[in-house]
Amino acid sequence: MTAHTIPSLIERHSKNNIFIIAEAGTAHLGSLERALTLIDACASAGAHALKFQYIIADEIIHPDTGKVSLPSGNIDLYSRFRELERPPSFYRSLKEHCEKCGVLFLCSSFGPESTERLTEMDAAAYKLASPELNYRPLLDRIAEGGKPVFVSTGMATFSDIAMCMKRLSPPLTPDQICFLQCVTSYPAPPEEYNLLTLRTIASKTGTFAGISDHSADPFLVPGTAAVLQSFLGKPFILEKHVTLNRKGGGLDDPFSIDVRELSELTRKLPVLCHNGTQHLKEHRTEVVDIIGSLENDKRQDLRSLSSHIQNVLSTHNDTLIATILGSGVKEPSPSEREHVRTTRRSLRAIRDIKSGETITDQNARYLRSEKNCAPGIPCPDQEILGQACAARDIPDGEAITAENITIRFYPPEAD
Numbered sequence: 001m002t003a004h005t006i007p008s009l010i011e012r013h014s015k016n017n018i019f020i021i022a023e024a025g026t027a028h029l030g031s032l033e034r035a036l037t038l039i040d041a042c043a044s045a046g047a048h049a050l051k052f053q054y055i056i057a058d059e060i061i062h063p064d065t066g067k068v069s070l071p072s073g074n075i076d077l078y079s080r081f082r083e084l085e086r087p088p089s090f091y092r093s094l095k096e097h098c099e100k101c102g103v104l105f106l107c108s109s110f111g112p113e114s115t116e117r118l119t120e121m122d123a124a125a126y127k128l129a130s131p132e133l134n135y136r137p138l139l140d141r142i143a144e145g146g147k148p149v150f151v152s153t154g155m156a157t158f159s160d161i162a163m164c165m166k167r168l169s170p171p172l173t174p175d176q177i178c179f180l181q182c183v184t185s186y187p188a189p190p191e192e193y194n195l196l197t198l199r200t201i202a203s204k205t206g207t208f209a210g211i212s213d214h215s216a217d218p219f220l221v222p223g224t225a226a227v228l229q230s231f232l233g234k235p236f237i238l239e240k241h242v243t244l245n246r247k248g249g250g251l252d253d254p255f256s257i258d259v260r261e262l263s264e265l266t267r268k269l270p271v272l273c274h275n276g277t278q279h280l281k282e283h284r285t286e287v288v289d290i291i292g293s294l295e296n297d298k299r300q301d302l303r304s305l306s307s308h309i310q311n312v313l314s315t316h317n318d319t320l321i322a323t324i325l326g327s328g329v330k331e332p333s334p335s336e337r338e339h340v341r342t343t344r345r346s347l348r349a350i351r352d353i354k355s356g357e358t359i360t361d362q363n364a365r366y367l368r369s370e371k372n373c374a375p376g377i378p379c380p381d382q383e384i385l386g387q388a389c390a391a392r393d394i395p396d397g398e399a400i401t402a403e404n405i406t407i408r409f410y411p412p413e414a415d
Helices: 006-013 032-044 077-084 088-101 112-120 136-145 158-168 197-205 220-232 259-282 284-296 299-313 318-325 337-343
Strands: 018-025 049-053 067-070 073-076 104-108 126-128 149-152 177-182 208-213 236-243 345-349 364-368 388-390 405-407
Touching: 006 018, 006 104, 018 032, 018 259, 032 049, 032 088, 032 236, 032 259, 049 088, 067 077, 073 077, 088 104, 088 112, 104 126, 112 136, 126 136, 136 158, 149 236, 158 177, 158 197, 177 197, 177 236, 197 208, 197 220, 208 220, 220 236, 220 259, 220 284, 220 299, 220 318, 236 259, 259 284, 259 299, 284 299, 299 318
Parallel strands: 018 049, 018 236, 049 104, 126 149, 149 177, 177 208, 208 236
Antiparallel strands: 067 073, 345 364, 388 405
């Protein structure tokens, strides 16, 4: 059986070179009926994929995380995640209903267990959230699955993406990987979207590139990105949070679009991509030269490219569009910088660890710290598990840092 690729998924579910992922997340609030209603509504609105989140609280955060300020309120996040946990049968029902509606079932996994459950139900593809971009055990498990993966890149540098790519490929091939430009801020400022990174990522990795849009405006960032991708001759891949009701109580509901806006988006984007392609035919030499010269950081050429995009959009001014296009340098945006250390995975005790005890996956785990817990050693820095011991007693929930462990270097075994 031939393995799926990003192009084959698009071809199977879309009639054109546009692929819209409706990010339902946990907007179902744990209700199967609500989730099925959301699938029906998004499929009818023209989405090509429905994306959920396979929540297992202990794979994501520690019970001591406490209350976290989110757009939906001040939430005891661990307790909320526990409330949202559902058995595998729940997700199988979602997958079956997506298939019945003719849309792709996607689901973020957050650790080896949730990934294994998605593999067991033969999910066609995986989704990786931005905080897990550096989570090597999860990357390795996804790579072993041999299925396409959509990877959000909020807070990332290009070196982070390169590390992720190295863990995934091989065994995955570049046409099985799509990196999504993302701003990990809720809602995200459109001016920080730096859409020229779509070109940077695709050209440097040989993979596909799209956007995961958290901005409040339903059309500004997606429309600009759609025209840019039509100029580049690339598929347009968009993930956008969708809810039945912005006041529905879901964690992401306040910054999601509703189904009516999704329907309008799926109607507008093909027109924009078509108009962008037509504009390119009429101005090919000029547009191609402008895009080629951007590598030399010629800001006047960026303004020229913005004018071409503005002509297609017929709305917004080219100064705003130039800001949204950005520099093309992949780095954390201003609103993301405060989240990098606490949202990315770092090492934390998951039970009391005695002084001298070896640090293993039985007593420590790479988790998100969030805002109330000090972060530990970041996942990619050094392989700690099995190669370090506690320098003192480390209580359950404490960050594991260079100050409370001793590294052991084991000599290679003799032949």
